[in-house]
Amino acid sequence: GNSVTQMEGPVTLSEEAFLTINCTYTATGYPSLFWYVQYPGEGLQLLLKATKADDKGSNKGFEATYRKETTSFHLEKGSVQVSDSAVYFCALSASYGKLTFGQGTILTVHP
Amino acid sequence: NAGVMQNPRHLVRRRGQEARLRCSPMKGHSHVYWYRQLPEEGLKFMVYLQKENIIDESGMPKERFSAEFPKEGPSILRIQQVVRGDSAAYFCASSPRDTNEKLFFGSGTQLSVL
Numbered sequence: 236g237n238s239v240t241q242m243e244g245p246v247t248l249s250e251e252a253f254l255t256i257n258c259t260y261t262a263t264g265y266p267s268l269f270w271y272v273q274y275p276g277e278g279l280q281l282l283l284k285a286t287k288a289d290d291k292g293s294n295k296g297f298e299a300t301y302r303k304e305t306t307s308f309h310l311e312k313g314s315v316q317v318s319d320s321a322v323y324f325c326a327l328s329a330s331y332g333k334l335t336f337g338q339g340t341i342l343t344v345h346p
Numbered sequence: 347n348a349g350v351m352q353n354p355r356h357l358v359r360r361r362g363q364e365a366r367l368r369c370s371p372m373k374g375h376s377h378v379y380w381y382r383q384l385p386e387e388g389l390k391f392m393v394y395l396q397k398e399n400i401i402d403e404s405g406m407p408k409e410r411f412s413a414e415f416p417k418e419g420p421s422i423l424r425i426q427q428v429v430r431g432d433s434a435a436y437f438c439a440s441s442p443r444d445t446n447e448k449l450f451f452g453s454g455t456q457l458s459v460l
Binding site: 239241271276277278279280281284324331332333334335336337338339 | 349350377381389390401402437454
């Protein structure tokens with residue numbers, strides 16, 4: 236079956252530090268890959284996505300590249316802000332909206 | 347344009363009671379998904395519904411859990427005879443069509459079973 240593994244958190248960084256959250260997946264076929272973000276007290280929001288190998292998703296300074304050879308979709312940001320503090324979920328979907336999520340990574344950014 | 351609305355935000359039940367969780371999808375969305383997040387775990391797919399139809403319920407426990415999305419009104423996730431292991435955050439998501447391009451999530455219902 237499909238599965239997603241994220242690096243364990245929590246991750247604590249200082250403002251303007253570089254961020255990497257690792258994500259690897261196992262799936263049959265060619266799934267679409269997503270990063271969702273959940274701010275305190277809110278629902279999940281789509282941060283970025285990639286639908287095929289070598290695609291790069293990007294949004295709000297975050298980037299992730301669909302690497303089929305390493306089955307990875309690592310999230311990166313060059314300079315984090317306090318407002319980026321949230322829980323980040325890597326996910327994949329082989330069909331419609333049936334998503335398989337990783338366990339989530341808590342990010343805390345200090346001033 | 348209101349987002350996906352879930353209520354209640356917090357629901358407390360005693361063991362053996364029934365829990366009803368409601369989800370109103372975004373306007374114009376006819377596809378609804380329910381996910382459950384157990385403590386310290388990621389979200390797990392439960393069920394996918396379209397208006398008046400259950401499309402995929404492969405993630406639903408076989409007993410005590412049911413879901414509906416009637417022609418009129420919100421989608422309902424119903425848990426009968428709740429047990430402590432049902433304590434979790436339940437999230438609803440909607441989309442305008444059969445797609446994995448983008449789901450819109452609600453803020454969730456936190457169910458606590460005493």
